Amino acid sequence: MPLESPVYPVDLVVQGRRCLVVGGGRVAAGKVRNLRAAGAIVHVVAPEIADEIASMPEVTVERRRYRRGEVAGYRLAIAATGDAEVNGAVFNDGEDAGVWVNSADDPARCSFTLPSVVRQGHLMVTVSTGGHSPAMSRWLADRFERAIGPEFSVLLDLLSAERRAVKAEGRSTEGLDWQKALDSDMLALIKAGQIQQARERLQACLSSSSA
Numbered sequence: 001m002p003l004e005s006p007v008y009p010v011d012l013v014v015q016g017r018r019c020l021v022v023g024g025g026r027v028a029a030g031k032v033r034n035l036r037a038a039g040a041i042v043h044v045v046a047p048e049i050a051d052e053i054a055s056m057p058e059v060t061v062e063r064r065r066y067r068r069g070e071v072a073g074y075r076l077a078i079a080a081t082g083d084a085e086v087n088g089a090v091f092n093d094g095e096d097a098g099v100w101v102n103s104a105d106d107p108a109r110c111s112f113t114l115p116s117v118v119r120q121g122h123l124m125v126t127v128s129t130g131g132h133s134p135a136m137s138r139w140l141a142d143r144f145e146r147a148i149g150p151e152f153s154v155l156l157d158l159l160s161a162e163r164r165a166v167k168a169e170g171r172s173t174e175g176l177d178w179q180k181a182l183d184s185d186m187l188a189l190i191k192a193g194q195i196q197q198a199r200e201r202l203q204a205c206l207s208s209s210s211a
Contacts, residue, residue: 007113007130012100014076015039022066022090023080024049027104031078032059034117043074046081066090072097080104107131116141121153122160151190158186158199162206181205 019035021028024046032053035042044053044061054061066086071077071093079087079101091109094101103109107130115126116137125148127140159178166173181202189198 005130007128009126009128011124012038012076017041017075018043018073020045020071020074020077021080022046022077022086023082023104024053024061024063025080025082026050027082028078028080029053031080031102031104031114032056034114035078040076045070069093069097071099071101074099077101078104079106079109084109105134118145118148120148120150121156123148123152123156149191151187154190154195155182155187155198158190158195158202162199162202166206176206177208178206180208 014035015038017040019040019042021032021035021042021044023031024044025048028044028046029050029052032042032044033056036056036059042056042059044059045064045066046061047063047065049061049063053059066081066089068089071090077090077094077099079090080103081087082104084106087103087106088109091101091103091111093099094111100111101109102112102114107113110131113128113131115128116134118125118127118141125141125144127137127144129137159181163173166176184201184205186198186201189195189201
């Protein structure tokens with residue numbers, strides 16, 4: 001993928017889907033860890049595989065070289081070998097088989113790129129430079145990580161619970177002024193440990209918008 005190509009942002013659902021990681025070192029370990037965190041079924045292939053990867057639960061490994069064409073048996077693949085020839089083979093096989101492939105630190109051999117990620121509970125913030133500078137992507141993510149504390153996860157849980165309650169009553173969640181609630185002092189109340197007061201503030205904002 002040329003660096004100039006625009007990218008289409010998307011969150012992939014990989015839970016329960018077979019994903020291949022080619023490579024067994026430190027970079028590959030990070031890719032495996034993130035795939036497993038999303039519930040993927042991960043298989044790792046490389047002549048040498050770090051103990052950290054081999055000991056990960058629900059991860060299968062084969063200590064051998066990548067076999068041409070085997071990427072076709074997976075939904076998604078990541079090449080993290082440090083060997084341009086092997087990474088290129090995985091990418092080319094993926095193109096032939098219609099499998100999405102990411103080659104670590106090689107955007108020209110990627111059909112998708114991986115953003116830097118900040119997580120707080122169910123809240124996920126991603127930063128991408130489209131492959132132009134992974135270092136800047138990580139730098140920005142670090143800044144967001146310092147700014148987005150656990151109170152944001154609590155805020156999300158409150159909003160989600162209230163949304164479910166509205167739908168359970170047979171009402172539409174459209175047209176309610178969620179933005180007014182978010183612009184209120186809900187976050188400050190949560191940071192002060194006043195969760196019930198924050199919930200009441202949310203309900204008051206939504207009630208006024210539906211009146």
